[in-house]
Amino acid sequence: MSKGEETREMIIREAAAVFNRFGYFGTSMADIMRETGLEKGGIYNHFRSGKDELALAAFDYAFSVSSNRMGEVFKTVRHAADRLIAFGEVFKELLDDRVLPGGCPVMNTAIEADAHPGHPLVNRVREAMTAQLDMVQRIVEKGIARGEIKPETDAQTIAAMFVSSLEGGVMLSKLYNDSRYLQRVLDHLREHTEMHLRA
Amino acid sequence: MSKGEETREMIIREAAAVFNRFGYFGTSMADIMRETGLEKGGIYNHFRSGKDELALAAFDYAFSVSSNRMGEVFKTVRHAADRLIAFGEVFKELLDDRVLPGGCPVMNTAIEADAHPGHPLVNRVREAMTAQLDMVQRIVEKGIARGEIKPETDAQTIAAMFVSSLEGGVMLSKLYNDSRYLQRVLDHLREHTEMHLRA
Amino acid sequence: MSKGEETREMIIREAAAVFNRFGYFGTSMADIMRETGLEKGGIYNHFRSGKDELALAAFDYAFSVSSNRMGEVFKTVRHAADRLIAFGEVFKELLDDRVLPGGCPVMNTAIEADAHPGHPLVNRVREAMTAQLDMVQRIVEKGIARGEIKPETDAQTIAAMFVSSLEGGVMLSKLYNDSRYLQRVLDHLREHTEMHLRA
Amino acid sequence: MSKGEETREMIIREAAAVFNRFGYFGTSMADIMRETGLEKGGIYNHFRSGKDELALAAFDYAFSVSSNRMGEVFKTVRHAADRLIAFGEVFKELLDDRVLPGGCPVMNTAIEADAHPGHPLVNRVREAMTAQLDMVQRIVEKGIARGEIKPETDAQTIAAMFVSSLEGGVMLSKLYNDSRYLQRVLDHLREHTEMHLRA
DNA sequence: GATGAATGAGCCTTCATTCAT
DNA sequence: GATGAATGAAGGCTCATTCAT
Numbered sequence: 001m002s003k004g005e006e007t008r009e010m011i012i013r014e015a016a017a018v019f020n021r022f023g024y025f026g027t028s029m030a031d032i033m034r035e036t037g038l039e040k041g042g043i044y045n046h047f048r049s050g051k052d053e054l055a056l057a058a059f060d061y062a063f064s065v066s067s068n069r070m071g072e073v074f075k076t077v078r079h080a081a082d083r084l085i086a087f088g089e090v091f092k093e094l095l096d097d098r099v100l101p102g103g104c105p106v107m108n109t110a111i112e113a114d115a116h117p118g119h120p121l122v123n124r125v126r127e128a129m130t131a132q133l134d135m136v137q138r139i140v141e142k143g144i145a146r147g148e149i150k151p152e153t154d155a156q157t158i159a160a161m162f163v164s165s166l167e168g169g170v171m172l173s174k175l176y177n178d179s180r181y182l183q184r185v186l187d188h189l190r191e192h193t194e195m196h197l198r199a
Numbered sequence: 200m201s202k203g204e205e206t207r208e209m210i211i212r213e214a215a216a217v218f219n220r221f222g223y224f225g226t227s228m229a230d231i232m233r234e235t236g237l238e239k240g241g242i243y244n245h246f247r248s249g250k251d252e253l254a255l256a257a258f259d260y261a262f263s264v265s266s267n268r269m270g271e272v273f274k275t276v277r278h279a280a281d282r283l284i285a286f287g288e289v290f291k292e293l294l295d296d297r298v299l300p301g302g303c304p305v306m307n308t309a310i311e312a313d314a315h316p317g318h319p320l321v322n323r324v325r326e327a328m329t330a331q332l333d334m335v336q337r338i339v340e341k342g343i344a345r346g347e348i349k350p351e352t353d354a355q356t357i358a359a360m361f362v363s364s365l366e367g368g369v370m371l372s373k374l375y376n377d378s379r380y381l382q383r384v385l386d387h388l389r390e391h392t393e394m395h396l397r398a
Numbered sequence: 399m400s401k402g403e404e405t406r407e408m409i410i411r412e413a414a415a416v417f418n419r420f421g422y423f424g425t426s427m428a429d430i431m432r433e434t435g436l437e438k439g440g441i442y443n444h445f446r447s448g449k450d451e452l453a454l455a456a457f458d459y460a461f462s463v464s465s466n467r468m469g470e471v472f473k474t475v476r477h478a479a480d481r482l483i484a485f486g487e488v489f490k491e492l493l494d495d496r497v498l499p500g501g502c503p504v505m506n507t508a509i510e511a512d513a514h515p516g517h518p519l520v521n522r523v524r525e526a527m528t529a530q531l532d533m534v535q536r537i538v539e540k541g542i543a544r545g546e547i548k549p550e551t552d553a554q555t556i557a558a559m560f561v562s563s564l565e566g567g568v569m570l571s572k573l574y575n576d577s578r579y580l581q582r583v584l585d586h587l588r589e590h591t592e593m594h595l596r597a
Numbered sequence: 598m599s600k601g602e603e604t605r606e607m608i609i610r611e612a613a614a615v616f617n618r619f620g621y622f623g624t625s626m627a628d629i630m631r632e633t634g635l636e637k638g639g640i641y642n643h644f645r646s647g648k649d650e651l652a653l654a655a656f657d658y659a660f661s662v663s664s665n666r667m668g669e670v671f672k673t674v675r676h677a678a679d680r681l682i683a684f685g686e687v688f689k690e691l692l693d694d695r696v697l698p699g700g701c702p703v704m705n706t707a708i709e710a711d712a713h714p715g716h717p718l719v720n721r722v723r724e725a726m727t728a729q730l731d732m733v734q735r736i737v738e739k740g741i742a743r744g745e746i747k748p749e750t751d752a753q754t755i756a757a758m759f760v761s762s763l764e765g766g767v768m769l770s771k772l773y774n775d776s777r778y779l780q781r782v783l784d785h786l787r788e789h790t791e792m793h794l795r796a
Numbered sequence: 797g798a799t800g801a802a803t804g805a806g807c808c809t810t811c812a813t814t815c816a817t
Numbered sequence: 818g819a820t821g822a823a824t825g826a827a828g829g830c831t832c833a834t835t836c837a838t
Binding site: 801811813 | 819820821822823824825826827828829830831832833834835836837838
Binding site for chain 1: 220221222224225301302306307309310311312313314315324325328332355356357359360362363364365366367368370371373374375380383384386387391
């Protein structure tokens with residue numbers, strides 16, 4: 001990786017962290033200068049069209065972090081019911097994460113994007129959220145096919161339920177700075193999975 | 200009501216609507232001028248200390264709208280299990296509302312406040328969220344006492360679960376501009392209530 | 399005096415005090431509202447053309463306070479040399495005054511007016527300063543005529559010297575909040591008067 | 598000197614001139630934009646924290662101009678009595694100055710700072726005034742030690758007297774736009790120095 | 797590749813003033 | 818005589834962005 005590419009990645013990493021804490025619109029280019037230690041021009045050299053371009057790159061990076069973590073976990077967890085539970089656990093990891101503080105970037109961005117209808121982030125965050133929903137849906141569908149999940153389970157409903165409650169739980173725990181709210185959601189999802197989803 | 204009070208209320212109403220759509224920090228005083236039809240000074244006459252004061256008043260108003268709606272519904276719905284279901288239905292009403300578009304003001308504000316740690320809105324939104332959680336918790340507790348809810352139910356977990364999933368569901372439906380996401384959450388909560396909570 | 403006139407005088411008194419402390423341009427109409435306890439309209443009823451009109455009235459009042467005090471003192475002090483000394487003492491009284499805090503209104507206004515060349519206050523403060531200078535000059539001239547002051551004394555120079563050093567002394571004492579600076583000026587003027595002016 | 602430094606110095610020079618004429622609070626950033634030919638951001642790039650920071654830098658510069666002029670004069674004037682007289686002459690130079698119009702920045706600022714008690718300029722102007730007073734005091738003290746000034750002279754009183762009357766004289770001459778007032782003060786100080794201070 | 801000087805639109809707020817009540 | 822609702826210009830400041838070096 002060339003020095004330029006390294007700098008670019010560093011900018012993305014730092015920007016993703018700040019954006020996730022203070023929002024895309026709450027973060028100024030000056031904040032990013034401070035975090036990266038670069039001057040104005042140094043950043044614009046890598047993101048010629050400015051803050052939006054950087055925001056997209058940072059969001060993609062932030063989402064890839066949680067995606068990769070999911071992928072890693074799923075390498076060792078193969079039963080559909082266990083995967084559903086593990087899916088939730090990864091949200092908890094993210095909440096405590098020091099690499100990307102600020103909770104789930106997908107939800108954070110979703111709320112902000114909603115307030116800026118034409119913004120390019122809107123499409124990106126929709127795609128990311130769809131990927132999250134699809135992941136749960138596919139776990140359930142495959143689980144049904146494999147006989148790991150009860151056949152009458154509605155995959156779409158479970159997907160909406162898992163993602164909604166986990167995102168909401170992260171929000172509550174951040175609001176009160178108290179991980180117990182997300183923990184209660186996880187407890188409930190685990191119990192529900194064991195008692196009503198596992199075949 | 201004096202003309203000044205009327206104007207003040209009108210400003211709050213309009214501001215609450217804009218804030219809920221575009222966020223407290225995404226909304227400029229110029230936006231509020233446009234919506235209210237007043238000039239700069241006309242707004243500052245009513246909110247001497249500026250945008251923050253208006254933001255607090257608008258948030259209180261926005262929260263009172265959903266609170267009042269809850270109160271109204273609970274006048275006719277008295278069984279705890281029915282109240283839990285009705286609680287969720289009110290979120291759906293809010294999502295479609297034309298008076299206060301933009302979904303649930305408590306969650307919207309929670310996300311924004313999180314990015315502005317010292318801001319006075321933080322305490323306000325915590326109080327509001329606590330009120331929401333307490334409402335569910337008390338419905339469950341009273342329901343258990345009255346024999347309407349299964350006695351082994353954990354009120355705190357149900358509260359966290361209901362609020363998290365409903366807020367998350369609103370977020371999903373707003374993101375895709377598609378009410379089905381929240382509907383799936385509501386379906387799941389109703390089914391869960393009927394099958395596992397109702398005594 | 400009618401109630402309207404009484405209110406008018408009250409406004410002038412309060413305004414003069416605030417103006418003398420914070421300057422004509424450093425004082426807002428809101429400050430004057432606070433001090434007088436009146437609302438906007440209440441003040442504009444009495445000073446139809448606004449802040450400038452009030453500023454002129456307040457300056458006239460402030461200057462009359464020191465003028466009247468001079469007149470009072472000169473009723474009992476008749477020797478020219480004593481009057482010169484008494485002239486200085488009145489400046490010290492003004493510095494400590496609680497009725498009109500802020501030191502000599504003539505100098506305060508002179509500095510401010512200087513920064514606002516076209517302002518109506520400029521002429522007013524020139525007239526007031528001329529009255530102060532003339533007062534000293536006439537004391538000296540009459541003193542020479544009566545044989546109380548040495549005949550070779552230059553009245554204009556003494557006038558410039560007394561007024562300059564007293565105004566400057568007030569300024570120093572206010573700057574350090576320490577009356578000793580003005581006191582040193584007074585000591586020097588007294589000694590100079592006794593040793594070189596008194597016939 | 599880099600281009601940035603040059604611009605910064607230029608801003609300070611222009612700002613000092615405007616401030617000294619129209620006061621720190623009577624001068625708007627728009628005025629400074631006009632004088633410097635820079636846009637808003639161009640000025641804030643050099644004075645990140647805004648008008649106050651610029652005000653302090655400008656005051657320091659303005660004071661250094663008169664300080665430097667004093668130092669220059671004192672290189673060729675060594676007798677204490679002559680230095681006292683020269684001290685006064687420099688005030689006259691400043692009054693006529695085209696580089697820094699508006700008279701003595703120390704007094705101008707002292708009056709304004711007095712109206713803004715908490716302002717950072719207050720301390721700065723006190724230090725500057727103390728430097729002026731100390732300069733006279735030390736001239737006298739050294740003069741006594743060297744036998745150039747009469748030994749019974751009170752250095753503190755002379756310092757207060759010189760500074761007060763010169764500042765007051767500048768004020769009078771500015772008020773009337775007539776240098777004779779300051780001239781009379783200078784005449785008196787010279788005569789006093791020759792007749793009563795010179796050993 | 798990186799610097800940092802400069803731009804100019806936009807933000808929140810304060811102010812003196814007017815006028816219907 | 819007095820109130821206070823409303824105006825609109827002006828103030829200080831921040832921001833994303835450009836570009837010569």
